[in-house]
Amino acid sequence: MLAIFRSRTLTNILSIVFVLTVAIGGFFLREFGLALAALMVTAIVLALSSPKPRAFCSAVCPRGRALGFALAPISLRRSFPRVFSSRAFRRFLCGTTMFLVFMSLFQVAPGVGIAEWAGMVFWTLCLITLSAGIILGFIFKPRTWCAVCPLGTLQDTIREGRSGGSRNREPAV
Numbered sequence: 001m002l003a004i005f006r007s008r009t010l011t012n013i014l015s016i017v018f019v020l021t022v023a024i025g026g027f028f029l030r031e032f033g034l035a036l037a038a039l040m041v042t043a044i045v046l047a048l049s050s051p052k053p054r055a056f057c058s059a060v061c062p063r064g065r066a067l068g069f070a071l072a073p074i075s076l077r078r079s080f081p082r083v084f085s086s087r088a089f090r091r092f093l094c095g096t097t098m099f100l101v102f103m104s105l106f107q108v109a110p111g112v113g114i115a116e117w118a119g120m121v122f123w124t125l126c127l128i129t130l131s132a133g134i135i136l137g138f139i140f141k142p143r144t145w146c147a148v149c150p151l152g153t154l155q156d157t158i159r160e161g162r163s164g165g166s167r168n169r170e171p172a173v
Contacts, residue, residue, distance in 0.1 A: 061146075
């Protein structure tokens with residue numbers, strides 16, 4: 001039992017618990033979605049301050065860790081089509097996602113509190129992207145979602161802007 005605390009297993013299990021808590025908890029309390037917003041802010045802060053590329057993805061992201069751990073035994077491990085991990089496709093997906101989130105945030109339904117509405121928007125985003133991640137991870141490799149993740153793409157874009165050029169390479173799948 002003590003070995004579990006010395007390995008990544010505990011972190012992987014906690015990541016799964018976190019992802020499921022937000023995904024399932026949001027059915028009952030929409031504000032659970034605000035956890036996703038907090039993770040997004042963390043990713044942006046790390047992209048602005050860390051010298052390491054995709055620092056959030058490698059050190060903090062619970063979804064990538066959960067998908068990698070949970071899907072490893074059942075993934076078909078097929079090759080991911082390169083067109084989907086291209087910079088152009090990733091930036092299109094990131095921009096479209098950001099546009100839809102911002103548009104949704106500014107269309108608050110009558111009688112719904114701001115925190116509940118924002119939580120619902122981010123919770124919906126969480127469910128959609130988690131579903132996509134599970135499908136991609138089953139068909140391709142467990143962490144295939146990480147190759148197209150809008151948050152990872154945003155980090156890459158911020159990092160490029162900070163360095164003044166294109167030092168970004170395509171994510172490995």
